[in-house]
Amino acid sequence: AGSGSNQSNHMYKLGPIHQGIIERGSKTASDSYILWPAKIGAFSLVMGRHYRNTDTSDLPFSYLIENSNESFLAPGVNLRSIGTIRDAQKWPKRDRRKDKELLDCIVFNLLSPYSVQKIIKGTEVLENLRKISGPASDYYMYNSVKMTNRALEKGLLFYKLGLTKYLGSGLVKKLETSGYSNEDEMREAIAPSPDYEGTGEWIDLAGLLVPKEKVSKLIKDIENGIILSLDELNKTYRRWKDHYFQWSWNWIVSKLKTEEGIDVGNVSVKQLIEFIEKWKNAVIKLDKMIYDDAKKEFTLKSQTGFGIDGKDKTRISDFENVRGEFTNHPAVTEILGHIDKKSRQAEKVIERLQKLQCYPAN
Template identity: 50%
Template sequence: MKQYRSLTAEEISRLEAQHCMASDWSMVKVTDGFRPDHIHHIRFSGEIRLGCFDKEFRLAGGITKHSGLYYATLYNVVVGDNCYIENVKNYIANYEIGDSTFIENVDIILVDGRSRFGNGVEVSVLNETGGREVYIHDRLSAHQAYIMALYRHRPKLIERMKRIVEDYAERHASATGTIGSHVTIVNSGYIKNVRIGDYCQIEGAGRLKNGSVNSNQYAPVHIGYGVICDDFIISSGSHVEDGTMLARCFVGQACHLGHTYSASDSLFFSNCQEENGEACAIFAGPFTVTHHKSTLLIAGMFSFMNAGSGSNQSNHMYKLGPIHQGALERGAKTTSDSYILWPARIGAFSLVMGRHVAHPDTSNLPFSYLIEDKNTTYLVPGVNLRSVGTIRDAQKWPKRDQRKDPCKLDQINYNLLSPYTIQKMMVGRNILKELARVSGETSEIYSYQSAKIKNSSLNNGIKFYETAIHKFLGNSIIKRLEIKSFGSDEEIRRRLLPDTSVGEGEWVDVSGLIAPKSEIERLMEDIESGTLTTVDEIHARFAEMHANYYIYEWTWAYGKILEFYHLDPDTVTAKDVVAIVRRWQEAVVGLDKLVYEDAKKEFSLTSMTGFGADGSREEQVRDFEEVRGVFESNPFVTAVLEHIKVKTELGNELIDRLKNLL
């Protein structure tokens, strides 16, 4: 802890000669090594603590400025070592400023009364009229928010969670704000009741009021020109720039909001990118992306989602107001000019095209297309499993995780196939088979919920789902039996037995975290009973679920293998395992070939339209190849071919290890 001393008479005289004033010089304390050389035109009042001013700042363009205080009014301020503060139009009041911080050309920075700096702010997410409020705080994860917003049928749970956040907010409340070390605040306007973390850069912000900017050395935050934020929290590594306006919002780690984006009562979790458009009362889980001016996201829950230009939803039908909500489950996409009338629920990794006003619920038919034709929703089940775009998305999300903070708030599972999606495919497969049975296998059109399914789409959907199920279950059993050699069927059976019973039953996607529902239930019960009493304890439990995912996954997969392939756990043999691996090889190679053919469409003559300006067909092809490359050497295409080879060899390797038991 720094030691401070009173100013000497000589130092006071020197400061006064440099046009400094103090209501009471005895209230101004300084560290040893303090020199008044670089303090000019400063008004001091209240308790003041000053560090040393020895270093220079080298700015863009090569100019240097010596640390010091110039043309500012300070009231109840602690200034760390080697700071630079100049041209504060009004004053800085009730702040502790860290070391090596640069503040220049600002209107006012103050804390007025006791503030919680955005912690405990109510965000009326999903329902604009209230009822699903999430109480934001510095340590909020997508998973905590998911439970707080959606489990309103457990009032004791919600009350406990609210109390936990209130306790956190009160512990971090203060009448003094903090501006961390190595912070830059320049050319900015009104900053009131804002806590600012280390290495933050604020350039040209218009207004920041009642919030926390949780920047740190590993993941600095940048706030740019024209930004207005009221009642907010911005997490580490995020960029909020270019006229963005936020009111009652939480911004998660490594998000990017810019190009005049506006949002109110919304939550944005890890790696969201929001530009140009507008959001109101949305729950944007990890990797929710929208880039277009004409896009409005409202009263919806999303994750791993990409909104096409002109995507829009309605959350009221001019009756009782904006009370309706909807969800696009993980990986869903909307095309340009798509529209959904809430309430609706769209299955995971589905594509929405056109206008849908009949409130579809396709949650048990993932990887589907929803296409509108003459105001009717047509459903094409499972077709997205063969889409090159789906595979590309699954590969790009882990690479686009920009979180540098060693403490990650969201536990993100990137798996395309998981117990969560496979359980839905199993249900979806049964739904499609039952539709065929009830309506007749020769029917041209089947009705499901408010959607229509063509005969060919239904039959293909069953095949797609079965292929994906074979692929997932085969992957699981190969992983379980890898490396080890087996001398008998009994050894195989022992190895197949799960390590825990956790994982049986239904699985859920808690906004990025895929986990057994039983574990989520146990967490909620522990919150209700008072076993978990802090936000960090809740965070640790989510992290534990994420770390144990593959252990829990095998428990679920083992049960489904027995059920799907009609096997008895006491009589499973190497022959049964080999049969599963053979089906897995067929599924993997079959899906990869479909993806390969889908990718090939991107290199067709139709795709070359617009290339080769003013030239012949030959020039068109050459121009296309210069820009897009040749199909056979495309990195994704070569990766698909390599995947076929590797997976085939992987299956053969296990079969070879079991040959002595066949």
């Protein structure tokens, strides 16, 4: 929360009955205000004062901005923000717990079944708005917030890139780390687990990302006296955490089929190569957007306040001594390194898949 962030949490008549939710990874800027009840979507940024009861829970990674006492939404824009990437990197680094058995089971992943299911829902929301109001509309209204036509179109692009990035990252990693020597073995290697758990809705359980079906079953087990102690409860949480990546893969498999038309049980090498190329392009495009966003931190405007007793040359020198040069900044070199790493990873997996066509299954 930024300094001076505030919200109204009662009606002054019947007491504190208003409630608001700011979902996982969201932030409020300095002097921001939200009128409860309201619900802010995951990994969003709230700036300004918002006097309507907004609900942006189906539009994650957004900017909620005030302009002339109106609430404007820029959906998906946080997917290309260097601030979002920095947050995702610093959260696990700040977890300095040393115990072998951590009581709080936390999944720090930025993109996950939880957040990407919201990206899919957000895409559906934006497409429906465009369909109902027409693509020529200047503005769109959604749950007490306003969206410009340009913001909606860019939101669709950001969500498409984010979805491709997540699904592709899971698939490429699976293809890269699994053992196989022909197409049948490859399909078997990327198959979901036999129970196929985790393909439905996911929720954020105080930092632990888990399929909703698991939580529903846990509640019934507690009500029916099957789970009777906190120790049993904690063991359940740890078991869920241990299964996170398997359940995540099951979810990815289901979405590869519904969103990309890729059935891992019958997929061809050609299909996989085409999608990996699509994934690589999406990753590079997002990374270049993040690179451009980082560059804003090194503009002349950002240098205001440096060089207290000198002119331009002194100001620039002072700024560089404090922040460093843009091209050498750790965040910038990491972005460029990520582009190179993912490009090489894609080429490596594609080369491996191409060899399977030379040695088909018997």
